[in-house]
Amino acid sequence: MVKNGEHESGILPAGSKRILTVLGCGALGTAILSGMLASIADLTADNSGSLFAHFVGCVRRKDAATAISDRLGSHANAANVEILDGQNLRGVKQADTILLACQPHMYTAIFDEPGMREALRGKLIISVLASVATTQLELALGDGGGYFVIRAMPNIACFVRDSATVIESPQRAFPDALLRVTDTVFRCVGRVFYIKTPVFDVCTALCGSAPAFLAVIIESMVDGAVAMGLSHQDAFHMAAHTMRGAANLLLDSRNPWTVRHQVASPGGSTMQGLLTLEQGNVRLTISVGRQAHNDIT
Ligand SMILES: NC(=O)c1ccc[n+]([C@@H]2O[C@H](COP(=O)([O-])OP(=O)(O)OC[C@H]3O[C@@H](n4cnc5c(N)ncnc54)[C@H](OP(=O)(O)O)[C@@H]3O)[C@@H](O)[C@H]2O)c1
Structure with a gap:
């Protein structure tokens, strides 16, 4: 486990493996990371999780970072995870895939950090925030577009790779490749269902x-x-x-x-x-x- 950016790993490794950063790595973010690490380590699985080479978890507090490091440390491949406290921008810059998993009211504060909107542009942003619509996130990200936001609703059973995760079917054109990445993330941690926007909050x-x-x-x-x-x-x-x-x-x-x-x-x-x-x-x-x-x- 690498803590607080003890090494520089901003460049995607050869073979274009992806880097996933969890912005707000609390109970759910840790469950997803834990499930994904187990999926990658499980040779009997289809190994789709190995699409990812590296994971970053971002929190605010040092004690939270330590607790997550301890929690994920038992995985054989825990060295592929880096936990950062108070370094969201650094976490986002290294990644091509962002999992937004902070408390629902915290996303504007995260986006408002200087340089954050630029760092997020062009990246896949998967939001698991309850009751925050994709359009709200796009609006908060601002003019100019270039953000690929998709919404998903997993549950805490990601820990045991048995979540029922609902993915919002994109309302507008969305790159197939990024939809496949989103699908892969959640298939690593359970079953995936696709739902249209009007009934998404029911889930x-x-x-x-x-x-x-x-x-x-x-x-x-x-x-x-x-x-x-x-x-x-x-x-x-x-x-x-x-x-x-x-x-x-x-x-x-x-x-x-x-x-x-x-x-x-x-x-x-x-x-x-x-x-x-x-x-x-x-x-x-x-x-x-x-x-x-x-x-x-
Ligand atoms: N828990 C579930 O079963 C579940 C299921 C479905 C959806 N969700 C959704 O998932 C999201 C997370 O839920 P949760 O239960 O995992 O909440 P949580 O345990 O409170 O985790 C939220 C995390 O966000 C971090 N955070 C907040 N502001 C931050 C900032 N400015 N920069 C970096 N990190 C920040 C917190 O870090 P600190 O600890 O350092 O403050 C904390 O680790 C929510 O939006 C919720 O609606 C949760």
């Missing part, structure tokens, strides 16, 4: 935030089991594996109704459990909760 709740919603459901299942005497650890592993199994089954059969009725036999305890959930307004709570989330973001 913030459905894909981006849903791991947090599902974690609450797991926590509730664990609490219930612990209250009835199971150990916390046993209950957690059983609940998480059950959620994964149910998801795999649903993806296989593609029909929630069938799965529900296969489990809930007449007069059985599952049916009683389902009715209790309905009493708690489970469907409305989850669907309205998701809509409220979209209104806020």
Whole structure:
């Protein structure tokens, strides 16, 4: 791991391998870098991640940089990652691909740094910012154009290369080669779906935030089991594996109704459990909760 630019690596290596800089390398940025490093190291994968030779993560604070270095340091290929604090311009100048992953309200401050707009011009800019439209970013980048901005919504499961990532289908002409690069980044860390602009924000709740919603459901299942005497650890592993199994089954059969009725036999305890959930307004709570989330973001 190279920290704070201990070496100069601004020039693309021979063979035109790409350099990806994460501008705002927090929870999600680190998950994406971690997943990409694992993908490159995984000889059984299609190795598309090896399109990239080098990665740079940019943060503001030194302690954040140290924490990310520690987190990524366990990867065999961690030497391909450089973590910079307070050096966004340097990070952007070295790269041809930018992943914008700061907090949604921070992008103007980042663009406003002297020299930043020039450094970003001509580069692929992939934004994962919730609720910030591509047109807003283009407007903030300013006159003259020459920016290739595309929007994506992954989730934190990039860490385990199992994200459901939605990419916004470009509204205007967009170079095929850059679309392929974007696709490759997210295929390294999970599954990719393409969605048109008008419904893109729906996917913030459905894909981006849903791991947090599902974690609450797991926590509730664990609490219930612990209250009835199971150990916390046993209950957690059983609940998480059950959620994964149910998801795999649903993806296989593609029909929630069938799965529900296969489990809930007449007069059985599952049916009683389902009715209790309905009493708690489970469907409305989850669907309205998701809509409220979209209104806020
Ligand atoms: N977390 C998710 O699961 C998830 C899912 C989908 C989409 N998103 C989107 O992804 C983005 C990041 O979310 P997150 O959860 O990863 O947030 P986060 O953990 O707070 O990370 C944001 C990072 O941006 C850095 N940053 C802020 N201003 C900066 C600046 N001027 N220069 C350099 N770095 C700067 C912060 O650095 P410091 O720590 O040094 O301040 C921090 O590392 C958000 O826009 C969010 O909407 C997140």
